[in-house]
Amino acid sequence: MKANEFNYLLRATAGKKTITERSKDFPKWYQDVIEVADLAEHGPSKGSMIIMPYGYAIWEAIKSELDARISEAGVANMYFPMFIPEGLLTKEKNHIEGFSPEVAVVTHAGGKELEEKLVVRPTSETIIYDSFNRWIQSYRDLPLLINQWANVVRWEMRPRMFLRTTEFLWQEGHTAHATEKEADDFAKAMLAVYKEIAQDILAISVIDGEKSESERFAGASRTYTIEPMMQDGKALQFATSHNLGDNFAKAFDVNYSAEDGSIKPVWQTSWGLSTRSIGGLIMSHSDDKGLVLPPKIAPLKVVITTVGASDDKVKKAAQELSDSIEETTLMDDRDISPGEKFYAYEKRGVPLRIEIGPRDIEAGQVVIVSRDNGEKQSVALSDVAKTVTQELEAMQKRLYTQSQERLKNGVVDCKTEAEAVAAVEKGKFARVDFKIDSKKEAQLKKNHAITVRCYPFGQDGKAILAKAY
């Protein structure tokens, strides 16, 4: 399969030349990987980000996997305006308290000052539930299941590429149900979808559980989360799903007439996954040579590079080989040094590199190099297509196993707060079963930058403490 659309990977001026080692300065290494892999650049206004073609191709791949599962769950995509009249945003008390410090406000438009200010959506509960109020009348209108892919704006004080940018891309799902249980089940089902995306597609092992009261989404009754461990031992909130109870239903008068004729509030959920997941992807697998991508999410799976004297015979053989491979493959027959070529794809995390030169053709074989472990194998030309498929599968498994081992070895059971703090300072997740009230939580955060990541499902109320992105 050809991949002409990846010609931008060849652009001459992309990327810097050196990468800080992970062990020396993890945040600097993260920024370097983004730069050498040409994933994103700073935009002109503070905290904004330009998502470069390769970074965007990764987002499109995540989107495609997630969108299919959202549709499979019976949820319909639609689109709401990004400007929320200020009066709507303030209807749910906890919601506005949580978001008001972060919003961007349009005060002028069409050359005039607006009568009512418009807030650029930080999330869309308020504008969407204002419509749910019109659309839901009877139990026959339930459940109402919708989703939108959109940009949102939250003014960040300490912006960081993908992790915290003033504008980011995401999907936000919003549902209304007849019963509290059905809503809670649905919120958990969507968390399970996120877990599947993280584990099965992005090869990132996660802990799933419930957030503490102080870490809940503003306006939610319960917030569910998946939390993987990054290579430096910090947690990352990867995606969240909220049981909103009837809090918004009451604020927006979203009621339905039940089969028995009684009028009841609906029970709601909302859930989102954003471009932040790309930050988690980078910090899960990448190394000191640059980006490492699990094959299932890599926009480009294979690159075939000619080596040695690239005469017409070599170029022709490389093209034939490329055509024979089912997975997305780019053929690079530029007459530049092999080192320069190899590095271009290594730093961008292309899973497999196939080297073909005059001597390979004579011997009827090629060299296949795996990005994650650097292993090389000589493979007969006739076996290449099969080997590529097998090795991509094997790499996906290796990366997931590695992430799984990191998380497994990274969780330490602690009996006291002092033990827990010491464990987290060593780059571990502390699992504790002592009680953490909101006062204690605030202290841990203030004194040690430690937060309760979640109360994992099925672990008898134990909490996971960690530092986090």
Next chain:
Amino acid sequence: MKANEFNYLLRATAGKKTITERSKDFPKWYQDVIEVADLAEHGPSKGSMIIMPYGYAIWEAIKSELDARISEAGVANMYFPMFIPEGLLTKEKNHIEGFSPEVAVVTHAGGKELEEKLVVRPTSETIIYDSFNRWIQSYRDLPLLINQWANVVRWEMRPRMFLRTTEFLWQEGHTAHATEKEADDFAKAMLAVYKEIAQDILAISVIDGEKSESERFAGASRTYTIEPMMQDGKALQFATSHNLGDNFAKAFDVNYSAEDGSIKPVWQTSWGLSTRSIGGLIMSHSDDKGLVLPPKIAPLKVVITTVGASDDKVKKAAQELSDSIEETTLMDDRDISPGEKFYAYEKRGVPLRIEIGPRDIEAGQVVIVSRDNGEKQSVALSDVAKTVTQELEAMQKRLYTQSQERLKNGVVDCKTEAEAVAAVEKGKFARVDFKIDSKKEAQLKKNHAITVRCYPFGQDGKAILAKAY
């Protein structure tokens, strides 16, 4: 093929019951079709629009067709911030003159007044070419071909669903080339892509040509356009492609070193197609019963409705039939009146309706009804899958032929201005070969709401005059 994701079409409360006749009040009819087909609703802030699931599914279908062609042309998708610092927007003189009356401005964010105001993108030339300045150094970096799918904001004084909304969805392509000719060829090639989408996919016949100086995109050297004729004889600017010359290159210092070492400005293009195209789609094919969709763009191609006593035998047969059809098919076995069921899909423009009841099963046949001409045919159960495919193809051709005939018969050659005005008042496009200077153009617009739609390609400088949406 199943279509569970279309269950929202069954929602009980959707849509009003009556449609104004086209002949009585075309604009009212247009609004009614949007309402009965549940395509969009007004948003809470003036001029904003909520795109409902069915309308959004049509946009996703258009997007999918267009995105594949953009990629085929070697253009990479990426994403730029939507907030443009005011200082960037004002760099190209004609550009800011054209857009300044329409912009929305963020003055406050994160609880503070911003030092530099941020304009919500009305289009992204300025923020993108600010980056092109960094990315382009030598001829090896050219051509640079990128595209983004995004929301944009233009403050509209006379908003109308899909056609003019304060926020809309679109793609905007931006390219830089080494020569003026290459840029002009590329701008024309992308217009040809839009023409293909309009004609081959949306079954809308168009005139392609160049805009007059006064109708050009703000900052362009030449603007190319495709202009179909709506059912009321008005034109609609469907999509445009701009040869930007070196205007923005000079404003943003986008230069490259040529092979001979000389420093030269790049030559640029930009081109866009928006959710406005859905407005054009509605006004091209729909009728007094509601929406009519060309099969190639219809999110749902076939609906199977049970009629008469829907016992288990009928439901089972309907399900089997549904499974046997390759095209996206919804099976509706609700026990409601056939009339109610038929109307639900008719007003939404589902191309084919298949009716199946106890007597049909006995006779081993079903009735297939075509949405566009209302024709019914009895088809043996074993021939249904084949007939569906054939009839969808035939309908696509019928709708395109109808659009082609309308445009062909709608263009009238006129020798004088008086003739032209009279023709346009009768709902025609006037084709004229007398000179129309900018003064004359302004008069026609002011006195008759008539504009020069374009100078069609290959017609010796003749102009098309019409009223337009």
